[in-house]
Amino acid sequence: MFPRELTLSTTRSFFLFGARGTGKSTLLERVFPKHDALWIDLLAPDQESRFALHPESLAVILDEEIMRKNRKKWVVIDEIQKVPALLGVVHKYIREKKFNFAMTGSSARKLKRAQADMLAGRASLFELFPLNHLELDDGFSLEKALHRGTLPEAWELTPEECNRYLRSYCNVYLKEEVISEQLIRKIMPFRNFLELAAIQNAQIINYSKFAKDCGVDENTVHTYFEILSDTLLGFELQPFHLSIRKRQRRNSKFYLFDIGVTRALSGRLDEKLVPHSGSYGFAFEHFVILEIHRLVHTRELDWKLSYLLTKDGNEIDLIIEKNPQKRIALEIKSNDKVDEARVSSFARLAQDIPHTEMLFLSCDKTPMRFGKVSCLHWKEGIKRIFA
Structure with missing residues (x-):
């Protein structure tokens, strides 16, 4: 069981x-053990069928629980998007302050599509991601993370079992x-689109090419x-511009949520990554x-992430806007030795962005500074960003 940063x-x-x-149920079982909370698992076909046909039966269960001498005050509903109609019942019992609810979901799309009651601000929102390097701590291995990703179950399997798991994950x-x-x-x-999205991962989205290739x-x-976004399989990284209007005119990049799943979808699980x-x-x-x-969302920071592409085709990998007066521009390279020429090129691009600190992250463990650019090992760089 891995410690999680999310509280x-x-x-x-x-x-x-x-x-x-990603470990949602495991985390909730740790916080709300089944002997202390009322659990409803909508992944179980019998429970999904029961509540889909009769969502009001949840009210019957809750009323019975209220009558118990040592009643439970928390209700856990796993995969709430399976039966959005339950949210109406949940809303009533939260409003009447009779229960607290912890509800998991692997897709917000069905809730949106059904125009389900999202509890009008009566429930907080949290997100859980695959493991990050801080959660893995001493057990972290960069090579392992780059080959198999960091889904909790995938991390603990043998290489052969991990590949089977990741292929099955994509099919499921x-x-x-x-x-x-x-x-x-x-x-x-859509199956063709998924493969293409994995192959084109982290590249600027060319909608017309996707359309042509997918038919x-x-x-x-x-x-x-x-x-993909609504089922939490990835996220868009918008282009940077000081003008919000001009940002909206340009295409985003799309990042799938896990490297192992990306490799599985693109059919590259057997490909060895060579430094x-x-x-x-x-x-x-x-x-x-x-x-x-992951860390920005887990720590509930109101930061904006974007990338910059110039007219000449030069690029800054990531720009972090903590606020309009404080930005960090990142160049990310896997080299174990910093290339001063690359640093100089990056500095020329980033110098025109106001109120911006420049960080060059790599696998080089020796911290250096070239002009206004701080060159750090990626772990130290992330620590500095979130300090």
Whole structure:
């Protein structure tokens, strides 16, 4: 069992969203043991069927619980998106201050689609991600993370078992999150889209090319990316510009939520990543951006993340806006020796962004400084960002 950075509320109802396999149920069992809370598991077919047909039966169960001498004050509902109609009952009992509810979900899309009552601010929102390097602590291995990702179950398996698990994970996602929830009408174009999204991971989205390669129109591609976001399989990284209006005119990048799942979807699980190779560098950049994204959301920081691409095709990997007067520009390279020429090129790009600290993160353990650019090992860089 891994320690998690996320601290859940024990005094107020909440939603805990996260992709399948991130450890939501495990975390809730640790905070709300089954002998102290009333648990409803909607992944169990009998319970899903029962509450889908008769959502009011939850009220009967809760009223019975109220009559008990040593009644439970917390109710855990696992995978609430399976039966959105239950939220009406939940709302009533929260409003009457009779129970607190902890509700997990691996998709917000069905809740949005059903226009379900999201409890009008009566429940907090938390997100859980795959493990980060701080949670893995001394057990962390960069090579392992780049090859298999950091989903809790995948981390503890042998390489062969891990590959089977990740392939199965992708099939289960298609079967249970997409097909069974009727998010799309035709499965094959979406299956092709998933593979292409993994191959094009962390690149600027070219909607017309996606549409052509998948055999669908551009509006459908936009919908597909929305499905990935709503089912928590990834997130968009918007382009940076001081003008919010101009940001909205440019295309985002899309990052899948886990490196292992990305490799599985793209059919590259058997490919060994060799240090100093292009594929290793892409995986390392993906990893560092995922780490920062996870920590920003886990610690509930109101920071904005973006990338910068100039007219000349030069790029800054990540810009962190803590506030309009405090930004950090990051260049991320997997090299174990810092290349001063690359640092100088990065500095020329970042110097025109006002109120910006410049960090060059790599695998070089020797801290250095070239002009205004601090060169740090990626772990030290992340520590500095969140200090």
